[in-house]
Amino acid sequence: MSDAIQVKQLRKEFKSASSRSGLKGAFRDLLTRNYKIVPAVNDINFTVKKGEMVAYIGENGAGKSTTIKMLTGILEPTAGEIAVNGMNPHREREKFTQTIGVVFGQRSQLWWDIAVQESFRLLKKVYKVTDEQYDNHMEHVIKTLDIGPLLDKPVRKLSLGQRMRCELAAALIHNPPLLFLDEPTIGLDVLVKLKIREFLKEINEKYNTTILLTTHDLGDIEALCERVIMLDEGRIIYDGELQGLKDNWAEEKQIHFQFIEAVSLQQLQSLPFPFTANWVYDEKSQTYIALLKEEGDHISQLVSAVVSHFKIKDIKIHETSIEEIVRNIYEEGTV
């Protein structure tokens, strides 16, 4: 029972109808349709320990949300085993959902036309939270998320940031040991993001809450998660520490040059080096970027060659950011 989530050979297939082309095709579609079976999640395995904060990332359509929906009992897997909090989410749904909290960044779980506190009150009843538990726990949550003044406003009058904080509080009413966050910071400004991150860290420390979060904001991951699970086309392509991802991919350095006189990309590419250096031109900042592996004196060789050939205005050396690493991985599809 020390694992919050156990997933074995999990698979979800969707049947998708493909339309035939043209008017004739449309008529044929009326009678029979062509179906294609598409695996959205393709035999994945992983476990998450209690108290861990794990980022579950991948491109749009990689299968993140589908996995979350299977883990939360919404969807039934096509094949494979899931044990979350020691239960089968889909089969024991009503008992199981008592032990989890979920936030979908793109959907509200509050009642749109009614004051926030009424939603809280209903959820309190739904999760059978006693007044005492509620006061102990929620007072603190409401204070930390700073939503006290929002409670008597109808949800439709709240800004996105205000609503998101309320959503988070709503997911925590029953103080669940496991929290699923599906893009919780989508569309939020920096301050709200920071507040939410801080809050998540705090409840993780205080209650040892396990958190699984999907996000496209790599700042979230850097701030919260030590472990990253990366998904591509329904398969796990990386499962490990965030640092490991950096070490594997960040060996590449970027050197940015700005020149006083006009220089063409060909001129730069024709500079002779005993190693490979890729040149890229960034039009927006009018900067030429050299990408090369950090080995021996390659950097100094490159810099001295460039400096001796062209007059430079500015030079910067960049370490690859997480964002770039992830972008590279997405583009290539493997780690």
Place this chain on the structure above:
Amino acid sequence: MGKYLAMIRMRFLMMLAYRTDYYTGILIYSINIGAYYFLWNAIYGEKSSIEGLSSMQMTTYVAVAWMARAFYFNNIDREIATEIKDGKVAIEMIRPYNYLGMKTMQGLGEGIFRFFFFSIPGMLLVALIFPIELPKEPATWSIFGVSLLFSFIINTQINLLTGITTFFLYNNAGLIRAKRVIIDLFSGLLLPISFYPMWAQEVMKYLPFQGISYVPSMIFTNGYSSGEIGMALLQQFIWVVILIIPIQLLWIVAKKQLIIQGG
């Protein structure tokens, strides 16, 4: 149980939040009752009774049928359809309750709200304006109450069935509209079942629809003999039980079929 009561309370709050709907509802129902009153008046003309119903009974029938409709009518089929279409059903599935049970409770909350703030004042108002005959015996009132509850359950079950088909069809607006017309027509709301041709009455005996409007309205207007009342209530009850089966079967399949639309 607490959560179901909380849901009824929530629906009350929602009804109060949509005040305009409430007022327009009153207007629409008054117009309907008025229109049918004058229509039936014209049809009756000099005749004292048609198909066993006196013109006074007919007026009462129209008034009570519409006021009962305020109680049993709800849009949960359309709500289920919208929740499925925009993916909100995902939120419902992560809560520790039975989705269909909660939907029924929401319908009940809506029904109770309208019963007290719409049907009762509406009925008093109608009784002042039109010559209607309210039942004198308390027993009739309580039997009417039981029958009305059954009619709510049957109507809600049919709505649930229609709603669940969205899981398979994704867009069932047409089906929902068709269902609404069928219920208004075959339930006896627009025309008492005894006014239909014999063969149609035979067919309708085997359908659940007359349990929705015809039975409670006939009880209220004293249109049934005591033996018929018993039969009618039994028939309603049987339909309540029978309709549970397709709902549960469809629901089991629907949960497996569920696709959350929009990511």
